[in-house]
Amino acid sequence: MVLEIFEFLGSLHPLVVHLPIGFIILTLLVNILIKTKNNSVKRIITIGWFFSFISGFIASIFGWFLGDNNYYLESQINIHKWTGFAFVIITFLIWMLRALNFNLSKSFNRISNIVVFALISITGHFGGEMTHGKGYLVKSIPFLKQNKIPTVLLTEKENSLDSIYVYENLIYPVFEEKCIACHNKKDAHGGLNMSKFENIIKGGNSGLGIQKGNPYKSLIYKRVSMSQNEANFMPPAGTPLSFDQVAILKWWIDNGAKLKTPLTKLRNDENIRSLVEENYKLDLREKSYIETLNLAPVDENKLEVFKEEKYHWRFLDSEKSLLDVKFIGKKITRNDIELLTKLKDNVIWLNLSNCQLKDELLSFLSQFPNLARLRIQNNNLTDKCIIYTMDIKNLRELNIYGTQVTDASFNIFSKMKKLEKIFLWNSKVTPLGIQKFKTQNPAIEIISGL
Ligand code: HEC
Incomplete structure (x- = not known):
């Protein structure tokens, strides 16, 4: 019960503290503004100091109860607490000296006014920080907008x-x-x-x-x-x-x-x-694979590869680092593919469709670390070629319709971590095989026409 009364009184502290602030400011104003002080003015000032003291005293006792509940930081309380006490003691002394009719000099008067004003400001400010948060004063100044982004x-x-x-x-x-x-x-x-x-x-x-x-x-x-x-x-x-x-x-x-x-x-x-x-201020949208690549522009000399006009080619980006390449001959040879390895870092899209491509020739492609889209449809390819594509680290899209690939390849597809899309209509895969694969690998899209 007693504890609860203390807690209640403690909760009154933030209200009661406004009394000594009001009293002391009024007292100081009378003191400063009224130049000729007859006895009744002097008496009013003395009473003013008394009320500042007594209200400050009560506020500080309530404050003590409030501080006891652990809800405030020791470091924050300290300055507030000690300047508060200093205020109570000094207002008490000045009231006593005045009440006992001590003859106080003008400079003593001035200094004590300044000291007491400073004390109430500091106490009030730190008290305000405890209730409203650190920096509460500056926060609402309109032209001092703070940058809140971490x-x-x-x-x-x-x-x-x-x-x-x-x-x-x-x-x-x-x-x-x-x-x-x-x-x-x-x-x-x-x-x-x-x-x-x-x-x-x-x-x-x-x-x-x-x-x-x-x-x-x-x-x-x-x-x-x-x-x-x-x-x-x-x-x-x-x-x-x-x-x-x-x-x-x-x-x-x-x-x-x-x-x-x-x-x-x-x-x-x-x-x-x-x-x-x-x-x-972040952009969390998913970047496409190409946006994430940061390659140096292709060395001009290496573009010699295309002199023989076996390939159509173009850059995918304005920095001239990402290549889209398509074989245009009727029949591709080992030499043709070997030529391309000179540009292995920069080939991002590759089209070797409809050119009598053999399974074995695909073994070269494991050297293409950034190859993301491979089109090898309409060739006489078997499941063996899929084993080679497994080694293309960043392959996202594989086009193998019109080949001899069977359900056996699904095992390998499910091991290709980056794969997003496979085109395989007109191949030897079965609807059942596709169904099974889809349930096990929902993230990979199959375009089968089945
Ligand atoms: C000024 C001091 C102070 C600050 C700052 C503070 N707490 Fe507390 N917290 C306390 C005190 C005192 C208690 C114990 C009394 C109570 O349970 O209310 C407490 C208790 C808790 C409890 C209950 C612990 C338990 O198991 O009983 C949780 C949870 C908690 N605080 C979370 C937080 C979180 C989260 C923050 C920051 C957003 C935070 N506190 C900031 C003083 C503080």
Whole structure:
């Protein structure tokens, strides 16, 4: 009961503190503005100092109760606490000296006015920071717009998006800013230490901090998303999490709360994707394979290969580094293909259709690291050729309609990690084989006409 009364009085502190501020400012104004001070003016000033002292005294006792609940940072409280006490003691002394009719010199008067004004300003400012958050004063100055986009993300943006992780880059920095001060190894309020991933998951005295897959059973999510009026709301002091920070935290927990969930996984969820794109100025759209390639322009000398006019060719990009090549003769030979290996890094699309291509000739293609689309349809090819295509590291699209390829090839297709699309009508595959393959490899598109 007594504790509850103390807690109630503590909660009155933010209200009561405005009294000494009002009284002292009024007293100082009377003191400064009224130049000729007869006895009644002097008496009013003395009473003013008394009220400043007594209201300050009551506010500081209430403040003591409030500070006791651990909801504020020791480092933040300290300055506020000591300047507050200094204010109470000095207003008390000045009131006493005046009440006892001490003859105070003009300069003493001036200095004490300045000191007391400085004390109430500092105390008030740090008190304000505790309730409204650090930097609350500057935040609303209209011409001082702050850049809210985290710099870490901006520099990492240049690298691959795949190496940006949701927890490390979007969630932990928020905890670091808004929670760690009260939830660290040394100072773990509620038994919760948020300085390490494992401890965040584990939680504090009341159990699981994060229940993977279920935000509503995750105490950390519950505490930051409940109404701010509730006593349990976190953080108890300072700026709450913003709407997008809460939304990202929820999405992350929903999606398994993994240490290494890449940012690109956000793509699959339209709402959260646009939220992150907007807040972090990122473009999360999937880049096509060609956009991700960063090759040097083709050496002019190497283009000699095309002098014999066996191939049609063109550049796919304005930097002249990506090649689309098509064999135009009736029958392709080993020599013809060997010629092309000079350009092996730059050939991205290759068309060797309808030119009596033999299985064995495809063995050369394992040397083409960036080849993404291969068209070898309408040749007398068998399952053997598929074994060779398996070695083309970045193959995305394979066109083998009008060949002798059978269901046996499906085994190999399912091992080709990058493969996205296969064209194979008019071949020896069966509808059943295709059906089976599709259920096992839903990500690979089969265009069969069957
Ligand atoms: C100014 C200090 C302070 C800050 C900042 C703070 N907390 Fe707390 N937190 C406490 C105190 C004190 C308790 C224990 C009393 C209680 O449970 O309300 C607590 C308890 C908790 C608990 C309950 C732990 C348990 O198992 O009982 C969770 C969860 C929590 N805080 C999450 C957070 C999160 C998330 C943040 C950052 C958004 C945060 N806190 C910021 C002071 C703080």
